[in-house]
Amino acid sequence: MTGENEKETRHDFIRDMVVEDIAPGGRFEGKTICTRFPPEPNAYLHIGHAKAVWIDYGIAEEFGGLFNLRFDDTNPAKEEQEFVDCIIEDVRWLGAKWDGRLFFASDYFGQMYEWAIELIKKDKAYVCDLTPDQVSAHRGTLTAPGKNSPYRDRPVEENLDLFTRMKNGEFPDGVKTLRAKIDMAHPNLNIRDPIMYRILHTEHHRQGNKWCIYPMYDWAHGFEDSIEGVTHSLCSLEYENHRPLYDWFIDAVNEGRTDDGSGPWGKKINHPRQIEFARLNLSYTVMSKRKLIDLVRGGHVRDFDDPRLPTLAGLRRRGYTPEAIRNFCAIIGVNKFYSTIDVALLEHCVRENLNKTSPRVMAVLKPLKVVIDNYPEGQVDQLDAVNNPEDPSAGTRKVPFSKELYIERDDFMEIPPPKFYRLSIGKEIRLRYAYFIKCINAVKDNAGNIVELHCTYDPATKGGDAPDGRKVKSTIHWVSAKDAIPAEVRLYENLFTKENPDDVPEGKDLTVNLNPKSLEILRNCFVEPALKNAQPLARYQFERLGYFCVDPDTANGILTFNRTVSLRDEWAKIQKTQKI
RNA sequence: UGGGGUAUAGUGUAAUGGUAGCACAACUGACUCUGGAUCAGUUAGUCUAGGUCCGAAUCCUAGUACCCCAGCCA
Numbered sequence: 024m025t026g027e028n029e030k031e032t033r034h035d036f037i038r039d040m041v042v043e044d045i046a047p048g049g050r051f052e053g054k055t056i057c058t059r060f061p062p063e064p065n066a067y068l069h070i071g072h073a074k075a076v077w078i079d080y081g082i083a084e085e086f087g088g089l090f091n092l093r094f095d096d097t098n099p100a101k102e103e104q105e106f107v108d109c110i111i112e113d114v115r116w117l118g119a120k121w122d123g124r125l126f127f128a129s130d131y132f133g134q135m136y137e138w139a140i141e142l143i144k145k146d147k148a149y150v151c152d153l154t155p156d157q158v159s160a161h162r163g164t165l166t167a168p169g170k171n172s173p174y175r176d177r178p179v180e181e182n183l184d185l186f187t188r189m190k191n192g193e194f195p196d197g198v199k200t201l202r203a204k205i206d207m208a209h210p211n212l213n214i215r216d217p218i219m220y221r222i223l224h225t226e227h228h229r230q231g232n233k234w235c236i237y238p239m240y241d242w243a244h245g246f247e248d249s250i251e252g253v254t255h256s257l258c259s260l261e262y263e264n265h266r267p268l269y270d271w272f273i274d275a276v277n278e279g280r281t282d283d284g285s286g287p288w289g290k291k292i293n294h295p296r297q298i299e300f301a302r303l304n305l306s307y308t309v310m311s312k313r314k315l316i317d318l319v320r321g322g323h324v325r326d327f328d329d330p331r332l333p334t335l336a337g338l339r340r341r342g343y344t345p346e347a348i349r350n351f352c353a354i355i356g357v358n359k360f361y362s363t364i365d366v367a368l369l370e371h372c373v374r375e376n377l378n379k380t381s382p383r384v385m386a387v388l389k390p391l392k393v394v395i396d397n398y399p400e401g402q403v404d405q406l407d408a409v410n411n412p413e414d415p416s417a418g419t420r421k422v423p424f425s426k427e428l429y430i431e432r433d434d435f436m437e438i439p440p441p442k443f444y445r446l447s448i449g450k451e452i453r454l455r456y457a458y459f460i461k462c463i464n465a466v467k468d469n470a471g472n473i474v475e476l477h478c479t480y481d482p483a484t485k486g487g488d489a490p491d492g493r494k495v496k497s498t499i500h501w502v503s504a505k506d507a508i509p510a511e512v513r514l515y516e517n518l519f520t521k522e523n524p525d526d527v528p529e530g531k532d533l534t535v536n537l538n539p540k541s542l543e544i545l546r547n548c549f550v551e552p553a554l555k556n557a558q559p560l561a562r563y564q565f566e567r568l569g570y571f572c573v574d575p576d577t578a579n580g581i582l583t584f585n586r587t588v589s590l591r592d593e594w595a596k597i598q599k600t601q602k603i
Numbered sequence: 604u605g606g607g608g609u610a611u612a613g614u615g616u617a618a619u620g621g622u623a624g625c626a627c628a629a630c631u632g633a634c635u636c637u638g639g640a641u642c643a644g645u646u647a648g649u650c651u652a653g654g655u656c657c658g659a660a661u662c663c664u665a666g667u668a669c670c671c672c673a674g675c676c677a
Contacts, residue, residue: 371627
């Protein structure tokens with residue numbers, strides 16, 4: 024994974040714990056480190072998940088261990104195969120490798136069921152007939168202890184019988200649960216006799232109708248890890264309050280078990296260590312599952328792969344590289360408190376990567392026609408252009424030049440303000456890789472809009488250098504009008520206008536912070552002919568404009584590009600300060 | 604008002620009793636056939652108050668602020 028260009032992963036508190044665990048006398052001395060990424064297949068992955076994947080996968084790799092991709096599919100009501108497929112694609116795209124270690128929690132339902140029976144026999148679990156409302160009422164509050172369920176002291180035999188009948192489908196949804204017998208007065212609410220199994224007569228995407236009881240997260244997750252030989256179970260901060268339960272369930276199964284398997288209960292099972300870290304938050308966007316769904320359902324974005332979304336599918340379509348995302352993950356590090364990373368850092372990472380790897384081409388987004396008055400009608404020059412100044416091995420290409428060209432509308436100003444180095448009447452500039460041109464006059468339509476420029480060129484400056492040594496203040500990009508390929512270009516800005524989209528007036532939702540300019544579609548763009556057969560997801564730098572990625576919509580017949588990120592733009596900054 | 608966590612420049616992250624460093628952002632300047640890239644530089648920080656120590660971001664005490672927990676979700 025760690026290519027030459029990737030940032031070195033720093034030491035962090037999790038890695039410190041791993042080092043401590045494998046050291047002599049440590050909890051996992053002599054064991055192979057194993058981590059897992061355990062998505063629930065009910066949503067698309069976003070860059071926050073990329074952070075998690077990269078911590079999990081990164082640690083496994085660093086310590087010569089194993090990495091499991093495991094679907095935590097314990098709730099049949101919400102999960103679908105479609106998400107399984109997309110998540111696999113995203114994790115693979117990111118660059119994590121699981122070498123056949125693809126697992127499903129639902130495959131462990133049988134084993135978990137047996138352990139549940141074991142807990143009942145050890146008098147650590149009971150079948151409870153309380154309704155959901157009653158369970159809630161018995162739970163107590165943050166400050167007041169809960170009350171014991173009246174079914175808490177059922178005899179073991181009765182529990183065994185009832186639980187078997189629950190499994191056999193004899194009871195309707197919701198009328199009974201299996202609960203752990205722990206402590207209804209515990210200050211940590213999670214420990215007040217947590218529910219282990221609920222009845223759900225729902226078809227499971229992999230198990231079909233085999234089960235009508237399904238395990239709850241707290242009961243299931245530690246066992247999923249244990250079965251797979253996971254040593255370090257890394258999760259987000261909100262599970263900190265659940266760690267005592269994670270440990271309690273495994274300890275409960277291990278009670279009475281022995282290292283060599285002698286005795287009535289058999290061999291001890293693996294007890295992984297759960298470690299929590301903070302999720303990623305990014306400025307100007309949202310990461311929560313529910314909010315992303317709302318944005319899609321509300322029609323505020325096109326779909327889950329809308330390039331404005333922080334989903335991995337969206338970032339991919341936008342033109343982000345896995346390498347850029349990995350570097351970003353390495354830079355942001357791991358911590359235990361909530362923080363929000365400036366989206367500018369993500370943009371920095373993708374620019375840094377794309378600068379080194381993207382072929383340069385010329386494209387005009389908002390075209391203004393230029394006629395070179397003294398250039399011979401019908402003549403074409405094939406000029407040499409460098410494909411990537413950062414990478415000589417990328418070579419050069421030919422770019423056609425002719426009498427009629429398009430330049431960027433923004434590169435001409437009739438009344439140039441101070442520090443405007445580009446084209447204006449009477450001024451000379453360079454057309455990249457071509458000639459020096461001087462603007463003679465601007466043709467306007469009846470409404471006063473400039474529709475065409477007339478310029479002259481200096482044949483002696485072919486290739487872009489003046490033999491007499493004279494300098495120009497600026498170089499602009501262009502395309503030959505008769506050779507240009509029409510294209511559609513989609514420009515993106517932050518989806519929200521506020522750093523924290525949830526910062527809304529009382530009673531409003533985050534849609535009030537939606538950026539009306541988050542998508543701008545330009546349909547009259549022209550790109551140089553080298554792009555004729557550009558394939559979906561290919562990435563380019565449009566010189567002086569930014570990095571662009573071919574959108575899959577190109578298959579519909581119109582060459583379409585997404586702007587991944589703009590280039591740093593000094594002139595835009597100057598303009599901003601001039602306006603103020 | 605119970606329990607569990609966390610506090611370092613604008614943002615993020617190092618320093619594990621010994622010069623508070625790095626990155627992003629911002630701002631200067633140099634260079635440039637991309638106002639890109641690159642290079643050089645500037646601004647800016649240990650939550651508060653005490654204490655221990657030759658020496659504290661780090662250890663101790665007392666505060667303060669913020670986050671998480673009352674789904675048969677994960």
